[in-house]
Amino acid sequence: MAFQVIVEWVAHGLEGMGIAVVSVGGSAAMISFVRRLIAGDAFEAESSVLRERLARATLLGLEFLVAADIIATVAAVPTAARLLMLTGIILLRTFLSATLMLEVEGRWPWSAARREVRALPFAAHN
Numbered sequence: 001m002a003f004q005v006i007v008e009w010v011a012h013g014l015e016g017m018g019i020a021v022v023s024v025g026g027s028a029a030m031i032s033f034v035r036r037l038i039a040g041d042a043f044e045a046e047s048s049v050l051r052e053r054l055a056r057a058t059l060l061g062l063e064f065l066v067a068a069d070i071i072a073t074v075a076a077v078p079t080a081a082r083l084l085m086l087t088g089i090i091l092l093r094t095f096l097s098a099t100l101m102l103e104v105e106g107r108w109p110w111s112a113a114r115r116e117v118r119a120l121p122f123a124a125h126n
Helices: 003-038 043-075 082-104
Strands: none
Touching: 003 043, 043 082
């Protein structure tokens, strides 16, 4: 099997993992949100927890997708158009990652200061 084919499979695997992380994380957040609402928890409090969980799942999924894009570009013949497209994708995903980190953690990725992040409960209240 040629090296390029293996690298392409790795890139596709990372893309699949990124999609799975966003899908499973988003679904789990929605299921937890609905359970907690049915249990009688306040909508306002639970909607902020839902938003934070969705942002975390998206942030992790984006990391996999950026890695897949980089690997796929390296595996292909690097033309100016492909490198320009990769640059645009990475800039867009980096911007999304930075803004999601600001939303979730209350700090920019390059900032050492960190606000107190509350632990998210995993089990639904009964």
